[in-house]
Amino acid sequence: MSVIGLCSCASGPKSVSLESSYTDNAVNNYYGLTENKSAENETTNNKHNEGVICGGSLRTENIISGGDSQLSVINFTQPEDSSNQEIPATNNEEPFEIPLPILPDEVIKTTVTESNMTHTEITKTANNESLLIIPSEEENRPEEVKNEIKQTSSTDQLVLKTDPQTVQNIPTHQVKPIFKTITNSAEPRKPLQNVSSSHTPEEAIANRANWEDFRDEHLLDGGDRKFPIHFDKYGYGGLETEDTFAEYTDHTGKTIVKPTNEVMIYSPRFGAVRTIHKPLAGVEIAKVAGSHRTERTGGMKKRIATSHHGQRVGTDRIRVRSRLSGLDYDSVLSGLSERTVVSENSRVNNTYVDLVTTYFGGFNQEDKAVLASGMQAAITWTRDDNPIISASTSAGMNIESVFILSELVGEEDQKTKGRLKIIKMADKKSAERGEIVKFTIHFTNLGDRELKNIRVIDNLTPRLEYISESASSELEGRLDVYDNGEGSLILTFEISEELKGHQSAKVTFDCRVK
Amino acid sequence: MKAIQTNLSGSIIIGMILLSNLNNTFAQNHVGTDRSYHLLNQNTPPGVASIWAGGTGKTIPGHFQQVKFILPSDGSVSLFHNNGASTQSHPAPFQVGIAVGYVYRFRIGQMKEYPNVELYPTVEFIDHTHPPQGEEGKFPVPVEITKKEIELALKGSMVTKIVYLEEPRTANVFPVLDGGRRDIKTIPMHKNLMREADKLGRPMAIIRIGGRQPDKFSNDIAFFAGNGPIRLPNRKID
Numbered sequence: 001m002s003v004i005g006l007c008s009c010a011s012g013p014k015s016v017s018l019e020s021s022y023t024d025n026a027v028n029n030y031y032g033l034t035e036n037k038s039a040e041n042e043t044t045n046n047k048h049n050e051g052v053i054c055g056g057s058l059r060t061e062n063i064i065s066g067g068d069s070q071l072s073v074i075n076f077t078q079p080e081d082s083s084n085q086e087i088p089a090t091n092n093e094e095p096f097e098i099p100l101p102i103l104p105d106e107v108i109k110t111t112v113t114e115s116n117m118t119h120t121e122i123t124k125t126a127n128n129e130s131l132l133i134i135p136s137e138e139e140n141r142p143e144e145v146k147n148e149i150k151q152t153s154s155t156d157q158l159v160l161k162t163d164p165q166t167v168q169n170i171p172t173h174q175v176k177p178i179f180k181t182i183t184n185s186a187e188p189r190k191p192l193q194n195v196s197s198s199h200t201p202e203e204a205i206a207n208r209a210n211w212e213d214f215r216d217e218h219l220l221d222g223g224d225r226k227f228p229i230h231f232d233k234y235g236y237g238g239l240e241t242e243d244t245f246a247e248y249t250d251h252t253g254k255t256i257v258k259p260t261n262e263v264m265i266y267s268p269r270f271g272a273v274r275t276i277h278k279p280l281a282g283v284e285i286a287k288v289a290g291s292h293r294t295e296r297t298g299g300m301k302k303r304i305a306t307s308h309h310g311q312r313v314g315t316d317r318i319r320v321r322s323r324l325s326g327l328d329y330d331s332v333l334s335g336l337s338e339r340t341v342v343s344e345n346s347r348v349n350n351t352y353v354d355l356v357t358t359y360f361g362g363f364n365q366e367d368k369a370v371l372a373s374g375m376q377a378a379i380t381w382t383r384d385d386n387p388i389i390s391a392s393t394s395a396g397m398n399i400e401s402v403f404i405l406s407e408l409v410g411e412e413d414q415k416t417k418g419r420l421k422i423i424k425m426a427d428k429k430s431a432e433r434g435e436i437v438k439f440t441i442h443f444t445n446l447g448d449r450e451l452k453n454i455r456v457i458d459n460l461t462p463r464l465e466y467i468s469e470s471a472s473s474e475l476e477g478r479l480d481v482y483d484n485g486e487g488s489l490i491l492t493f494e495i496s497e498e499l500k501g502h503q504s505a506k507v508t509f510d511c512r513v514k
Numbered sequence: 515m516k517a518i519q520t521n522l523s524g525s526i527i528i529g530m531i532l533l534s535n536l537n538n539t540f541a542q543n544h545v546g547t548d549r550s551y552h553l554l555n556q557n558t559p560p561g562v563a564s565i566w567a568g569g570t571g572k573t574i575p576g577h578f579q580q581v582k583f584i585l586p587s588d589g590s591v592s593l594f595h596n597n598g599a600s601t602q603s604h605p606a607p608f609q610v611g612i613a614v615g616y617v618y619r620f621r622i623g624q625m626k627e628y629p630n631v632e633l634y635p636t637v638e639f640i641d642h643t644h645p646p647q648g649e650e651g652k653f654p655v656p657v658e659i660t661k662k663e664i665e666l667a668l669k670g671s672m673v674t675k676i677v678y679l680e681e682p683r684t685a686n687v688f689p690v691l692d693g694g695r696r697d698i699k700t701i702p703m704h705k706n707l708m709r710e711a712d713k714l715g716r717p718m719a720i721i722r723i724g725g726r727q728p729d730k731f732s733n734d735i736a737f738f739a740g741n742g743p744i745r746l747p748n749r750k751i752d
């Protein structure tokens with residue numbers, strides 16, 4: 001004999017007999033399983049609440065966990081006014097899918113091990129008879145069940161024996177628990193795997209923090225910080241320290257400015273400020289105000305007494321005077337803002353000497369675009385159904401044409417205009433004060449046309465000191481050095497040669513870290 | 515009637531002067547021109563700033579920060595353990611890793627410029643650096659005691675110094691002196707030293723040096739208490 005379900009309701013609701021449960025709400029609720037699906041999911045459960053039919057709801061774990069137990073307990077309960085019972089909102093259990101609106105017969109034969117008897121809260125029951133299964137379903141029940149039910153007296157609990165043979169027919173393929181994945185954005189408090197054992201976990205965490213993000217610990221040079229570099233009628237604009245860019249003219253005569261990447265070298269430098277507390281005036285009184293000693297030998301008497309003894313140690317007055325130094329730091333540094341620095345926080349493509357990347361890193365994508373443009377132009381020119389007159393202002397094409405409808409003669413120049421790619425590199429990732437760092441500015445013409453009047457300009461950061469006579473260039477040109485007024489120099493490499501299409505060149509110079 | 519008017523006008527003037535002074539004092543101590551509010555200053559008791567730094571997540575308490583003790587010339591730097599019961603002396607300059615969040619009292623002595631002079635400064639770290647892995651010992655934070663500070667301490671003054679990580683873009687504020695040393699700017703006492711350091715960079719450590727000596731006749735636990743762990747540099751073990 002099998003059981004329908006198991007319920008051990010420890011909280012509140014009274015138990016009813018199995019017979020009455022078939023005719024009362026409990027039975028209805030049992031068959032009203034489908035309608036109770038939503039209520040089932042809203043039920044407050046405990047995680048050990050497996051395999052329970054309680055108050056008309058079915059814990060589908062019954063079907064799975066019902067096993068080979070020989071002894072099972074049925075405890076149908078009827079909640080008090082369950083139709084109006086509020087479902088607690090503290091459902092911490094994972095929801096389960098309710099597989100079928102009508103339980104198969106095998107389910108009825110399912111048993112539940114006694115170890116699965118745990119606390120179950122009352123679920124919301126369906127009292128609406130329209131939700132019930134047609135009575136014919138009851139007729140399909142196995143005879144063993146019906147007989148067992150009829151022979152059972154109206155008790156709160158019914159002890160049934162289970163036939164192990166029937167248990168093996170338990171359908172287990174229709175119940176799939178749904179597990180929610182809890183994704184906590186917890187702080188990654190674990191050491192890196194590649195951290196050596198000599199480091200403490202705290203150090204591992206500290207080192208794992210993107211050390212490149214702490215820009216104030218680095219020496220920065222390159223790029224175009226703050227205001228963009230631009231031209232006006234007076235010359236350059238937006239040229240701040242650290243800025244490095246190239247200025248060139250393409251074959252159309254257009255002047256173009258292109259900044260480099262930013263180079264970061266770990267080189268923290270420390271300073272100190274202090275205050276001095278010094279009392280300007282102090283009076284110390286440490287004396288005995290009065291002391292009298294009487295010592296005489298009048299007969300056999302000896303008297304030693306102190307009539308008054310007082311000590312005063314203190315400072316009557318302390319006056320502190322300080323004068324302003326005359327330096328107004330507020331005005332000097334009023335523009336300094338930590339937020340401004342953080343707002344510019346960006347990962348820097350800190351490319352060190354990696355010429356392979358330099359030569360071939362961006363060529364393919366650029367060439368594809370150019371090639372596509374050329375193909376489009378070629379398609380246009382191969383049309384023969386009607387004459388087309390085409391001219392390009394950007395590519396500088398040389399066209400000869402005869403305006404005869406039957407004949408079109410032209411010459412197409414598919415050369416792309418020159419474009420410069422410029423990369424700045426350093427030969428060190430970190431440098432102490434006094435070390436020499438070699439900077440390399442590598443520039444490549446990605447186009448077919450030549451580039452002229454190339455000038456590479458580097459406004460050195462104040463912590464870099466240019467070492468004279470250290471500059472070199474692969475192309476002919478000259479170097480002009482100007483004072484930037486902020487403690488460093490502006491280096492201007494003027495390249496006199498043309499940079500032909502797909503040609504690369506570089507300039508190098510050395511700086512000492514201050 | 516005239517006398518009453520005179521007294522009244524005089525009181526108003528005095529009151530305005532007092533109010534203006536009060537306003538200036540408050541502004542200088544708390545809110546700067548950048549509208550930042552600094553609760554900490556040079557008068558904050560030792561240990562408070564480092565505890566706050568750890569509690570607010572600014573730094574990691576217990577993280578070992580490499581520091582370098584620097585004296586004017588020759589001398590020794592001694593660190594204490596067990597509330598001052600044991601001492602470990604090292605010739606200066608001396609580099610060691612000390613934990614962020616603790617107050618360390620150390621002794622400087624055996625200086626050739628100041629024979630028979632021993633001073634007991636303190637240092638606490640409120641932030642740490644993030645060097646590349648494997649280069650932690652390459653960039654220590656300098657804990658430098660200058661000749662002027664020693665002389666001031668011997669005269670009874672109290673010097674509070676904040677070491678800050680310099681903002682690179684304003685790095686030319688204080689020029690570097692010969693020998694790579696930096697000129698230390700002395701801030702007027704009525705100004706907030708923490709805010710001044712914060713304007714120049716990122717405050718890292720607070721150094722206090724005065725003339726206070728431990729009680730030689732008793733175990734002055736309070737004087738030495740607070741020293742945290744240290745991490746000595748790697749050395750060959752025979």
